[in-house]
Amino acid sequence: MTNSQVKPIPDGMHSVTPHLVCAGAAEAIEFYKKAFGAVELSRLPGPGGKLMHAMIRIGDSAVMLVDEFPDWGSFGPKSLKGSPVTIHLQVEDVDAVVRQAAAAGAKITMPVEDMFWGDRYGVLEDPFGHHWSVATHVRDVSMEEMQQAMQKMCN
Numbered sequence: 001m002t003n004s005q006v007k008p009i010p011d012g013m014h015s016v017t018p019h020l021v022c023a024g025a026a027e028a029i030e031f032y033k034k035a036f037g038a039v040e041l042s043r044l045p046g047p048g049g050k051l052m053h054a055m056i057r058i059g060d061s062a063v064m065l066v067d068e069f070p071d072w073g074s075f076g077p078k079s080l081k082g083s084p085v086t087i088h089l090q091v092e093d094v095d096a097v098v099r100q101a102a103a104a105g106a107k108i109t110m111p112v113e114d115m116f117w118g119d120r121y122g123v124l125e126d127p128f129g130h131h132w133s134v135a136t137h138v139r140d141v142s143m144e145e146m147q148q149a150m151q152k153m154c155n
Helices: 025-036 094-104 143-154
Strands: 019-022 039-045 051-058 061-067 086-090 107-114 119-125 131-137
Touching: 019 025, 025 039, 025 051, 025 061, 025 094, 094 107, 094 119, 094 131
Parallel strands: 019 061, 086 131
Antiparallel strands: 039 051, 051 061, 107 119, 119 131
16 A cells, blocks of 8 residues: 655655664764754664664764664674764864864874865774764865876876
C-alpha cells in the first residue's frame, strides 16, 4: 500500500547522507554536539543499549549513526584500523570550528591554512576514527588558477 502524500525524499534530507558506524554511537552523538554543534533528531536503542539507528543534524545536513554490530558485519573505523572516507563540513568560520572540535577531543591531523583552491581548510580525526575536513570559502579561484597552483606544488 502506498500513500501518495508521502514524500520520496523527506523534508530536511539531501540526496546523500553520511551513515557513520561508531564504537559507542551514543558517545559519538555527544561528541558531535560539542564539536560541531550537532542537534540530535532521533535515537532507536537496540539490544544491550546499543543504538540501532540515530540521526543528528549538523548545519543543514543530516548524519545517521549506528553502533558497531560485528555479527552483522558492521564495524567502525577504530575496529577496521582506519577509514578511507572523509566527511566534509563547509562552515562560516573554520578556525573557530576546528578549535571547538579539538577542545571536544578531536585530533587535528592537518592544521587550518589557506589553500590554493580558495578555501581556508583543515582536517580532524574524531575520537571514533572518522575523518572530517572543515573549510570556509575565502576567495573565488578559476579552474585555470587552481591547476597552475597545483602544478607549482607538485614540481
